[in-house]
Amino acid sequence: MDEEFEVLIVGAGPSGISAAIALARAGVEVVVLERGEYPGSKNVYGGILFTHQLLKLLPDAVEDAPFERAVTRRRFGFLADDRELGLDVKVGRWREKPYNHTVTALRGRFDRWFAEQAENEGAQVFTGFMVSELVVENGRVVGVKVQPGDEEMRAKVVISGEGAQAFLARQVGLMATELPRGHMVTNVKEVIGLPRERIEDRFLLEGNEGVAMEYFGEPVKGLFGMGFIYSNDESVSIGLGLTVKDLIYSKETLNDHLEHFKNLPTIRKLVEGGETLEYSAHMIPDFGYSHLPTLTMPGLILVGDTAGFINGSVYHEGTNLAMGSGLLAAETIVEAKEHGHDIGAAEALAAYRNKLESSFVLKDMKKFRRIPDFFNRYPHILREYPGHVTRWLEDYFTISETPKEDVEKDILRKVRKDVGLFRFLVDMMKIGRAVR
Amino acid sequence: MSHDNPKTIEDKLGLLQYRTDEEKSHIEVDQEKFKADPVKAILYACPAKVYVEDPQTGECIINYENCVECGTCHVVAPDYVKWFYPEGGKGVHYRYG
Numbered sequence: 301m302d303e304e305f306e307v308l309i310v311g312a313g314p315s316g317i318s319a320a321i322a323l324a325r326a327g328v329e330v331v332v333l334e335r336g337e338y339p340g341s342k343n344v345y346g347g348i349l350f351t352h353q354l355l356k357l358l359p360d361a362v363e364d365a366p367f368e369r370a371v372t373r374r375r376f377g378f379l380a381d382d383r384e385l386g387l388d389v390k391v392g393r394w395r396e397k398p399y400n401h402t403v404t405a406l407r408g409r410f411d412r413w414f415a416e417q418a419e420n421e422g423a424q425v426f427t428g429f430m431v432s433e434l435v436v437e438n439g440r441v442v443g444v445k446v447q448p449g450d451e452e453m454r455a456k457v458v459i460s461g462e463g464a465q466a467f468l469a470r471q472v473g474l475m476a477t478e479l480p481r482g483h484m485v486t487n488v489k490e491v492i493g494l495p496r497e498r499i500e501d502r503f504l505l506e507g508n509e510g511v512a513m514e515y516f517g518e519p520v521k522g523l524f525g526m527g528f529i530y531s532n533d534e535s536v537s538i539g540l541g542l543t544v545k546d547l548i549y550s551k552e553t554l555n556d557h558l559e560h561f562k563n564l565p566t567i568r569k570l571v572e573g574g575e576t577l578e579y580s581a582h583m584i585p586d587f588g589y590s591h592l593p594t595l596t597m598p599g600l601i602l603v604g605d606t607a608g609f610i611n612g613s614v615y616h617e618g619t620n621l622a623m624g625s626g627l628l629a630a631e632t633i634v635e636a637k638e639h640g641h642d643i644g645a646a647e648a649l650a651a652y653r654n655k656l657e658s659s660f661v662l663k664d665m666k667k668f669r670r671i672p673d674f675f676n677r678y679p680h681i682l683r684e685y686p687g688h689v690t691r692w693l694e695d696y697f698t699i700s701e702t703p704k705e706d707v708e709k710d711i712l713r714k715v716r717k718d719v720g721l722f723r724f725l726v727d728m729m730k731i732g733r734a735v736r
Numbered sequence: 737m738s739h740d741n742p743k744t745i746e747d748k749l750g751l752l753q754y755r756t757d758e759e760k761s762h763i764e765v766d767q768e769k770f771k772a773d774p775v776k777a778i779l780y781a782c783p784a785k786v787y788v789e790d791p792q793t794g795e796c797i798i799n800y801e802n803c804v805e806c807g808t809c810h811v812v813a814p815d816y817v818k819w820f821y822p823e824g825g826k827g828v829h830y831r832y833g
Contacts, residue, residue, distance in 0.1 A: 340833055341829050341830055344833045345833070406832045407833030408832050411833070427825070428825030430824035448825075467820070478811075481812070484808075486806055486808045547812075548777040552780060553782075555744070575741060576741055576742055576751060577831075578832045581783040581804045581806035583806050
């Protein structure tokens with residue numbers, strides 16, 4: 301192909317499709333290449349779609365998009381043996397539009413619908429084409445190699461929304477050649493079919509309400525990772541993730557970890573009697589703000605997971621950062637075009653990083669920049685505290701004729717013995733500093 | 737769980753749809769380096785049991801048709817696993833995701 305497009309986008313995920321819609325709408329010629337048979341057929345995530353960028357782009361999506369449930373309840377659980385400490389936040393108002401911008405959705409349905417919106421705006425989406433490498437000439441990305449066929453397609457700018465594997469970004473040196481084990485999280489998930497009424501009864505939900513539950517401690521045997529359960533219309537997504545580093549250390553398969561999690565006494569009842577519809581696995585980059593790749597080079601912009609845009613912290617946001625970065629990549633290109641500049645030139649693309657820095661994407665990542673390193677550096681926090689804290693609470697709430705004053709003294713003695721008062725204070729300070 | 741709900745990796749992989757590339761594998765393993773690795777973490781780190789050690793030869797059997805395309809293996813063993821996407825349209829075909 302001799303033709304040169306204005307913009308080529310690699311990957312029909314949330315980041316690539318957001319960019320495609322915004323570009324097509326502004327009259328930029330845009331082609332999306334997706335290796336799956338249809339958009340979504342290769343895409344896996346935990347289960348929560350954060351929609352504020354989606355609704356900025358497509359306000360009608362709140363009616364039209366294939367959402368499953370509005371998340372009205374978020375629960376964080378710390379599990380140890382048969383004990384659970386939970387933080388449960390439920391807000392009834394979140395069942396009303398726009399659902400606190402937090403809904404469950406299945407990617408096989410959502411990504412397909414989203415890509416259709418891009419086509420409606422005039423973007424071309426080609427499925428079944430895998431981009432195997434970038435074509436670089438004189439230090440500038442000028443196109444991509446496509447398989448099958450080994451054909452070259454050329455463009456003024458390539459937007460890579462390739463996903464976590466980041467082969468393209470690594471090929472041209474925007475990030476290290478090897479992905480970091482301590483910051484790549486492999487997740488496995490099952491979608492388990494359950495009748496609507498059972499889901500609503502088990503999770504205390506009404507109508508379109510949904511729940512997001514995330515678990516630390518015992519589900520991943522105290523390692524750096526978490527288990528999760530998200531409720532869909534007529535299924536629940538249950539899964540768990542571990543950094544590759546801790547997965548290697550654990551010496552067990554992720555399926556064994558998942559079965560262990562599913563069979564914990566507090567979890568078993570939630571998925572009991574269901575029928576597993578799908579098993580999947582996927583990686584998430586958790587680099588943190590300080591270890592992001594270089595985001596652009598002449599002719600190339602990175603968006604979404606491939607750029608490491610994940611807000612790990614307590615929010616576990618990804619889809620909105622992906623969409624936000626796609627929109628800002630598009631905005632960068634559209635502005636350069638309006639000024640009559642070369643849209644792939646280094647000077648034009650430099651605006652992208654600044655736009656990200658002044659948006660929620662990098663502001664939030666910057667705020668929580670210490671977290672990914674924190675849990676790698678202090679593994680004992682996740683290993684020890686869920687057990688300790690739930691035991692102290694168990695004692696506190698154990699009813700007997702022991703006077704409460706003695707109970708409290710006993711607990712303090714246990715804190716001293718389990719952790720040490722000084723170390724406890726230091727750890728609490730460390731946690732405080734990590735999330736500040 | 738009902739009685740027949742899958743628990744093993746094999747049973748769970750049986751639920752998946754694949755568009756297998758019958759002609760070529762998208763995974764290569766350097767057998768000598770695999771044999772020399774005392775840990776061989778890919779054998780358990782792969783969530784789809786793609787890698788199995790041949791008890792006779794000690795070589796790594798690659799069941800690439802099982803691959804769920806998470807890419808964990810080449811992060812685990814970058815010096816001897818060469819993993820890349822299957823050709824466009826091939827490989828695992830998720831319906832829910």
